[in-house]
Structure formats: C-alpha cells, structure tokens
Amino acid sequence: MKILIYTDTLSERLRYLIEVVFNEITPYTFEITNNFDSFLHSNDLKINYSLNNAPNCLQIIPFELLFSDEIKPYKLNFFEPENIVAFEENLQEKNQYIYSHDFFAVVFFIISRYEEYLDFMPDYHGRYTAKKSSLYAHGLHKKPYIDIQINRFFSTLKIIYPAFEPKPLEKIERTLTVDIDRIYKYKGKSSLHLFSKCVKNFVFFNKNELKCIYNYVIKKQPDPYDAYNFIHNFTSQHKTKLHVFYLLSNKGKFDKNIIDFNLLKQIYSLFKTESRQGIHPSYHSNFQKDLLKNEIKLFEKFFNIFPIESRQHYLKLTFPDTYNNLIANKIKQDFSMGWSDSIGFRAGTSHTFTWFNLSINKTSILKITPFCAMDVTLKNYLKLNTKEAIIELREVLKTIEDNGGQFVSLWHNESLGTDYEWAGWREVMEEIYN
Numbered sequence: 263m264k265i266l267i268y269t270d271t272l273s274e275r276l277r278y279l280i281e282v283v284f285n286e287i288t289p290y291t292f293e294i295t296n297n298f299d300s301f302l303h304s305n306d307l308k309i310n311y312s313l314n315n316a317p318n319c320l321q322i323i324p325f326e327l328l329f330s331d332e333i334k335p336y337k338l339n340f341f342e343p344e345n346i347v348a349f350e351e352n353l354q355e356k357n358q359y360i361y362s363h364d365f366f367a368v369v370f371f372i373i374s375r376y377e378e379y380l381d382f383m384p385d386y387h388g389r390y391t392a393k394k395s396s397l398y399a400h401g402l403h404k405k406p407y408i409d410i411q412i413n414r415f416f417s418t419l420k421i422i423y424p425a426f427e428p429k430p431l432e433k434i435e436r437t438l439t440v441d442i443d444r445i446y447k448y449k450g451k452s453s454l455h456l457f458s459k460c461v462k463n464f465v466f467f468n469k470n471e472l473k474c475i476y477n478y479v480i481k482k483q484p485d486p487y488d489a490y491n492f493i494h495n496f497t498s499q500h501k502t503k504l505h506v507f508y509l510l511s512n513k514g515k516f517d518k519n520i521i522d523f524n525l526l527k528q529i530y531s532l533f534k535t536e537s538r539q540g541i542h543p544s545y546h547s548n549f550q551k552d553l554l555k556n557e558i559k560l561f562e563k564f565f566n567i568f569p570i571e572s573r574q575h576y577l578k579l580t581f582p583d584t585y586n587n588l589i590a591n592k593i594k595q596d597f598s599m600g601w602s603d604s605i606g607f608r609a610g611t612s613h614t615f616t617w618f619n620l621s622i623n624k625t626s627i628l629k630i631t632p633f634c635a636m637d638v639t640l641k642n643y644l645k646l647n648t649k650e651a652i653i654e655l656r657e658v659l660k661t662i663e664d665n666g667g668q669f670v671s672l673w674h675n676e677s678l679g680t681d682y683e684w685a686g687w688r689e690v691m692e693e694i695y696n
Contacts, residue, residue: 361415568592572593
C-alpha cells in the first residue's frame with residue numbers, strides 16, 4: 263500500500279524529513295504531492311500535512327519549522343500522559359483524524375540537531391553536552407525517542423486504515439566500534455622513556471603502574487593496550503560487525519598516538535577482512551582544517567586505501583563545520599553522533615540517517631551512524647562500576663529491541679586490553695555482545 267502525503271509547499275526540510283521517516287528508518291512506498299485535487303481522489307493511504315480539510319484521512323497540522331529557512335530558537339515541551347515532546351503552540355485537541363502534534367517537525371528538530379546550531383555554553387573541549395539537550399531535559403535521552411514515536415505514528419495510521427500493516431520491527435543489529443587513540447602503552451617506546459616512567463612511578467609509589475611495566479619488560483607479557491587479537495577473535499566468533507578508527511597524529515596534548523608504519527600495518531592487516539576501518543580525525547583537526555587532509559594522506563600511505571568512514575577524536579562535533587570538513591575530504595559516513603557525558607541517543611534514533619545541513623537548508627551526502635554508549639562515559643563521566651554499567655547497557659539494549667534498530671557502542675583498545683585501570687571492562691563488552 264502506497265502512502266500519499268499532501269502538502270501545500272514542498273520545502274527542502276519537508277522533503278528531507280519524509281525521506282528519513284518513510285525510507286531511511288522505516289522503508290515504505292510513498293509519494294509527496296502538492297496537487298490537492300488528485301490527493302482527494304486518490305485511493306492510497308493518505309496523510310494530509312496542511313490546514314486544508316480532507317475527509318477520512320490522517321491530518322497533521324503543520325508547525326512553521328519545516329517551511330522556514332531560518333534558524334531561530336524553538337522550545338520543545340513535555341506533555342503527559344502521552345509522554346511526548348511537542349511545540350506547545352502546535353498541540354492539538356484529541357480527534358481521531360487529527361494527530362496530536364506536528365510529529366514531522368519534532369522529528370526534524372531532533373534529528374537535524376537543530377538546537378546545536380543555536381548559541382550554547384560548550385564544555386572544556388568545546389562540545390555540546392547531553393545536559394543541554396531537549397531530550398535530556400525531559401528524561402527521554404536514554405530511549406530512541408524518534409524510533410518510538412515513528413512506531414506510534416504508524417500504529418495510529420492503522421487505526422484509520424485497518425488494511426494498513428505496519429512493517430514488523432527489525433531484529434536488533436549489534437555493532438562494535440573501536441577507537442585506537444594509542445596503539446600501545448609501552449611498545450614502540452624507547453628504553454629511556456620506560457626507565458623515566460619507572461622512576462616517576464617509583465617516586466609516587468604507583469605500585470600498579472610499576473607492576474604493569476615489570477610484566478611487560480621482564481615477564482615479556484603483551485602490552486596492556488594490545489587487545490587486537492582479542493577483538494578480532496571475539497567479533498569473528500560472534501559474527502559481530504566491527505568498525506575500527508585510527509588516530510594518526512601525535513602532536514599536542516590530546517593527540518598522542520605512536521605513528522609507526524609497521525605497528526599500524528600489523529593491526530590493520532589483522533582486521534582487514536573482518537571489519538570496516540576508518541580515520542579518527544585528530545583533536546586539533548577541528549581548529550586546523552588542513553590537518554584532516556594530511557591525516558587522510560597518511561592513512562592512504564600506511565594502508566593503501568582511502569578512508570570513507572570517520573569518528574572525531576574526543577567526539578568533537580560542531581555544526582555545521584565538522585561535517586562540512588568531512589564532506590570536503592570525501593568522507594562518506596561518520597560515527598561521532600553520541601555524547602561524551604551521557605549514554606543515550608543524541609539524535610533520537612539508533613538508525614543510520616543522512617545529515618541535513620541547516621546552515622544552507624540542503625540534504626547532504628554524508629551518512630550518520632549514531633552510537634548510544636561509550637566506555638569512557640560509563641567509567642569516567644558517570645562513575646559506574648562494571649556491574650552498574652552492564653545494567654545500564656542492558657536497559658538501552660532492551661529499548662532498541664522493543665523498537666527495532668541497531669546497537670552501536672564505542673570502545674577503545676585500552677579498555678578492551680589488560681591495563682589495570684580498565685580491569686573488568688572487557689567483560690562488560692563481552693556480556694553485552696554475547
């Protein structure tokens with residue numbers, strides 16, 4: 263059954279929103295029209311997105327957002343008992359054929375990250391934090407709000423059109439993503455460096471670090487950050503999708519990887535047949551745009567392939583600059599859509615979607631794959647122990663299973679290795695992906 267959507271004005275924002283809802287998140291056969299007469303006489307399943315009266319079809323009273331070219335402040339309010347967010351001036355009284363609010367405009371506001379184009383106070387690293395999000399403010403950030411509301415919307419369509427059968431929920435897909443910020447803790451470092459590290463930790467009586475160095479140097483145990491065989495074996499055994507991102511910079515306080523061709527090539531070769539591998543743009547590439555171009559050239563030189571996927575180091579994501587720079591450098595898919603300070607769904611969905619550039623009101627060619635949890639968030643920001651982290655992650659998994667979608671989490675080779683600072687966290691990942 264085809265879905266026919268009527269609107270007076272075919273704006274770029276509306277075209278994008280319809281494509282996201284009726285194709286990217288839940289694929290249906292659909293058509294948009296601005297011919298009201300043909301809409302009235304059609305036998306298709308009809309959605310009236312206008313103020314015009316059309317009998318016996320679902321009507322959504324439009325809010326101005328999708329027909330504007332401006333970026334100006336709007337506020338989403340929370341309403342019970344429906345547990346929805348909506349623009350208060352657009353809320354509708356209960357009616358079988360009139361939807362409760364402009365669901366399209368709300369989805370667009372959230373998934374476009376509209377509020378991140380407005381003025382806000384960033385954190386120390388210049389990032390938009392979860393606490394500033396509308397979803398976080400209303401306690402809706404830990405669930406894929408858009409996915410939930412899309413399912414609710416199609417359930418409403420079935421009430422009006424009993425012959426309509428909503429698509430069955432897709433089986434949850436689990437994807438493991440790993441950022442390699444520092445390939446090794448000790449390997450590749452000079453003897454002088456290791457000696458000075460021993461002296462420093464002896465002075466401060468850091469027994470754990472001294473034991474770690476002793477195990478590596480004297481007992482010849484693997485480097486604590488060497489989790490590569492474990493990751494390879496685990497994802498192969500469980501047939502888990504794997505994406506690996508390489509930081510190829512060692513300049514500055516926040517970019518400290520070892521740029522060693524042979525070491526990096528060994529890791530890349532291990533994952534070559536089992537995973538997708540991409541670039542991890544450096545912290546400072548956000549301030550010096552040419553750095554990303556140089557890092558991509560280094561990626562090509564080392565691995566003999568052009569990277570088409572990326573994730574920002576420190577999750578430094580600024581709209582629209584970050585994504586514009588990725589597109590300019592021919593990156594096709596980015597995995598940075600998530601928060602550093604909270605688990606949850608920054609764009610309200612667990613599905614991959616196309617980025618809409620609000621600054622020029624155009625749909626881009628860049629695909630966005632959101633993640634819902636990061637190891638550093640769980641341990642360092644939320645201060646959870648391993649048991650608490652498993653409980654939180656299971657709850658996120660459950661909400662994705664209930665609404666269809668993909669579970670994507672962010673880990674580091676450090677947290678999946680054997681370093682004492684991350685003791686027990688490898689088991690957290692295993693528990694969730696088993």
